[in-house]
Amino acid sequence: MAATIKDIARVAGVSIATVSRVINNLGGYNEETEKKVLAVAKALEYRKNENARSLVQKSTKTIGVIMPEVTTAFYGDIIKGIEDVSYEHGYSVILTHAGMSGARIHESMNLMGERRVDGLIIVSVELHEAEIESLSSLGILFILLSTKTNREDTPYIKVDDFSAAYTAVNYLIENNHRIIGMAGANPDDSIAGSPRINGYIQALQDHSIKVDLNLIKAGDFSFESGKKAMQEFIEHHAEVTAVFCASDEAALGIISTCFENDLQVPKDISVVGYDNSKVSHMSIPPLTTVAQPLYEMGREGCLSLIASIQNKIKIESKVIPHELVIRKSVKKLS
Amino acid sequence: MAATIKDIARVAGVSIATVSRVINNLGGYNEETEKKVLAVAKALEYRKNENARSLVQKSTKTIGVIMPEVTTAFYGDIIKGIEDVSYEHGYSVILTHAGMSGARIHESMNLMGERRVDGLIIVSVELHEAEIESLSSLGILFILLSTKTNREDTPYIKVDDFSAAYTAVNYLIENNHRIIGMAGANPDDSIAGSPRINGYIQALQDHSIKVDLNLIKAGDFSFESGKKAMQEFIEHHAEVTAVFCASDEAALGIISTCFENDLQVPKDISVVGYDNSKVSHMSIPPLTTVAQPLYEMGREGCLSLIASIQNKIKIESKVIPHELVIRKSVKKLS
DNA sequence: TTGTAAGCGTTATCAA
DNA sequence: TTGATAACGCTTACAA
Numbered sequence: 125m126a127a128t129i130k131d132i133a134r135v136a137g138v139s140i141a142t143v144s145r146v147i148n149n150l151g152g153y154n155e156e157t158e159k160k161v162l163a164v165a166k167a168l169e170y171r172k173n174e175n176a177r178s179l180v181q182k183s184t185k186t187i188g189v190i191m192p193e194v195t196t197a198f199y200g201d202i203i204k205g206i207e208d209v210s211y212e213h214g215y216s217v218i219l220t221h222a223g224m225s226g227a228r229i230h231e232s233m234n235l236m237g238e239r240r241v242d243g244l245i246i247v248s249v250e251l252h253e254a255e256i257e258s259l260s261s262l263g264i265l266f267i268l269l270s271t272k273t274n275r276e277d278t279p280y281i282k283v284d285d286f287s288a289a290y291t292a293v294n295y296l297i298e299n300n301h302r303i304i305g306m307a308g309a310n311p312d313d314s315i316a317g318s319p320r321i322n323g324y325i326q327a328l329q330d331h332s333i334k335v336d337l338n339l340i341k342a343g344d345f346s347f348e349s350g351k352k353a354m355q356e357f358i359e360h361h362a363e364v365t366a367v368f369c370a371s372d373e374a375a376l377g378i379i380s381t382c383f384e385n386d387l388q389v390p391k392d393i394s395v396v397g398y399d400n401s402k403v404s405h406m407s408i409p410p411l412t413t414v415a416q417p418l419y420e421m422g423r424e425g426c427l428s429l430i431a432s433i434q435n436k437i438k439i440e441s442k443v444i445p446h447e448l449v450i451r452k453s454v455k456k457l458s
Numbered sequence: 459m460a461a462t463i464k465d466i467a468r469v470a471g472v473s474i475a476t477v478s479r480v481i482n483n484l485g486g487y488n489e490e491t492e493k494k495v496l497a498v499a500k501a502l503e504y505r506k507n508e509n510a511r512s513l514v515q516k517s518t519k520t521i522g523v524i525m526p527e528v529t530t531a532f533y534g535d536i537i538k539g540i541e542d543v544s545y546e547h548g549y550s551v552i553l554t555h556a557g558m559s560g561a562r563i564h565e566s567m568n569l570m571g572e573r574r575v576d577g578l579i580i581v582s583v584e585l586h587e588a589e590i591e592s593l594s595s596l597g598i599l600f601i602l603l604s605t606k607t608n609r610e611d612t613p614y615i616k617v618d619d620f621s622a623a624y625t626a627v628n629y630l631i632e633n634n635h636r637i638i639g640m641a642g643a644n645p646d647d648s649i650a651g652s653p654r655i656n657g658y659i660q661a662l663q664d665h666s667i668k669v670d671l672n673l674i675k676a677g678d679f680s681f682e683s684g685k686k687a688m689q690e691f692i693e694h695h696a697e698v699t700a701v702f703c704a705s706d707e708a709a710l711g712i713i714s715t716c717f718e719n720d721l722q723v724p725k726d727i728s729v730v731g732y733d734n735s736k737v738s739h740m741s742i743p744p745l746t747t748v749a750q751p752l753y754e755m756g757r758e759g760c761l762s763l764i765a766s767i768q769n770k771i772k773i774e775s776k777v778i779p780h781e782l783v784i785r786k787s788v789k790k791l792s
Numbered sequence: 793t794t795g796t797a798a799g800c801g802t803t804a805t806c807a808a
Numbered sequence: 809t810t811g812a813t814a815a816c817g818c819t820t821a822c823a824a
């Protein structure tokens with residue numbers, strides 16, 4: 125079907141080697157042959173076969189990305205960062221999701237192996253010993269984004285969830301809040317759950333505020349878990365003046381339930397979210413929230429990976445700084 | 459580095475042909491050799507090279523996806539549909555974005571061509587004559603999602619934006635609204651802009667309501683364009699009782715500005731959005747909005763494409779039904 | 793400056 | 809049931 129360098133060679137009356145040289149701009153041929161080859165290539169609508177080239181070069185110029193099922197703007201931003209950098213460096217990205225709580229993770233890794241991606245980026249998936257094992261056995265360079273493992277040798281880029289949560293709660297305390305609830309975090313999630321809860325606790329303790337475990341409402345980071353938490357605060361802990369949420373969506377849930385119960389944010393209750401997702405500035409009131417630089421995370425991760433591929437250097441893990449984006453959902457108490 | 463079938467053949471003492479047969483479960487070998495080959499393959503941690511296979515089979519089992527720069531949950535859902543179907547059929551998806559208003563579209567298509575994807579899905583990108591031309595010249599099967607061209611022969615799947623807008627406005631009219639504004643649509647966008655505006659106009663006309671072009675506030679589907687539109691309504695058209703928005707984000711902008719001006723939704727003003735994005739049920743009040751079945755669109759599109767690849771049949775364009783999701787942002791006037 | 797030919801890891805044809 | 813071998817489209821010594 126499509127023309128190959130053989131076709132060009134035949135039509136142009138040169139060898140395939142020469143065609144290859146011209147196509148790849150390698151030099152070492154006179155202008156005349158170059159012109160002829162280029163003309164024929166154009167006439168035949170030649171398009172190089174990246175696959176065949178990969179085979180001999182033993183490099184596919186491809187980055188694999190594995191992420192969880194969830195489809196939020198969160199991943200969109202990271203992907204965009206990855207794709208931009210890949211594009212700039214002549215790499216393509218091949219994408220797969222690992223299924224709810226990583227059910228499909230092994231198939232995903234296998235697929236990436238068979239496709240011979242040059243590097244692998246795993247986003248937000250919690251990896252256990254078995255997965256790390258098969259990941260290493262793939263023999264493919266990889267980096268984790270927004271997640272990590274308990275092994276030293278697995279490189280990652282993420283923010284420090286503990287200290288980000290600490291910052292957020294500290295901000296509430298600075299605004300004179302003393303009875304602060306927490307909502308939306310899953311304590312069994314050792315990446316995004318427990319560290320944020322611990323950050324919350326530490327901030328309170330550092331200010332000599334007694335920690336009341338009843339004020340920590342577990343959840344799954346969802347809007348609904350925020351709603352439910354606020355319902356419980358209203359029923360049993362009317363004394364709460366502020367809530368720190370483990371996600372923006374949970375924060376919106378808090379606000380929504382407040383609204384239904386005629387409580388005003390931030391007048392009656394203050395709220396801080398986590399993610400700085402697109403919705404956080406669309407809410408009423410605009411949400412004060414912890415920002416993770418997602419796009420940059422995607423970029424940086426992909427950049428490190430490609431550098432590592434090209435220079436065969438080890439990837440350094442990196443904790444990137446978070447930021448508290450202050451909008452209008454927190455009231456300063458006097 | 460990684461073991462090949464040659465290595466297996468050598469170690470197992472059989473020919474590479476036999477190894478290939480065993481690996482691919484083709485039958486025609488006795489149990490003993492099968493066991494031996496499988497054992498050696500395992501021992502050597504053999505992993506097939508999908509690339510090499512692609513070369514001889516002239517099929518990469520790969521679907522290319524091109525979409526615009528924008529990173530919203532909108533695309534996430536579509537991608538997920540595509541990826542799920544691909545996965546189920548043993549295809550991989552390779553993703554690229556075409557840049558702001560398609561700036562990178564040619565490079566993207568080129569890339570997909572060089573990667574020899576078996577099929578191509580283009581999401582939401584407006585295609586002009588030049589692009590369609592080079593798309594056809596690629597000789598790759600493709601389908602458009604949530605967009606179309608003015609040519610008969612380019613298959614697409616999308617909802618009918620005109621009639622979806624009509625439905626939304628009609629609903630407002632049924633609720634006895636007579637002075638209805640429109641916000642957020644870009645009239646120059648022939649896919650998602652003008653058809654929605656026209657649907658709005660037609661619905662009014664069919665109910666003998668005079669169309670006031672001043673009530674149509676153009677925009678770019680963003681939160682900000684919604685805010686701006688509402689500001690203008692408040693200043694110049696206080697008589698407006700309802701606003702139809704070309705996106706949920708614009709609708710949130712409307713609500714936000716209303717809130718700042720002490721107008722309550724839906725008590726003082728009713729709002730209908732478009733997209734049924736995740737935020738639409740998180741807003742205050744929950745948003746009545748037009749739903750496009752994004753995930754299904756991704757699935758169906760990918761399904762048609764793969765069917766077309768495998769059976770060499772032509773892809774039929776399809777207009778899929780929209781739905782009006784009724785929540786709480788519209789008030790019935792008496 | 794150009795061509796010949798080997799080889800990348802497979803599949804597939806044909807013969808044994 | 810098995811094995812040789814050509815082929816897929818390309819890059820890259822090496823030779824001319």
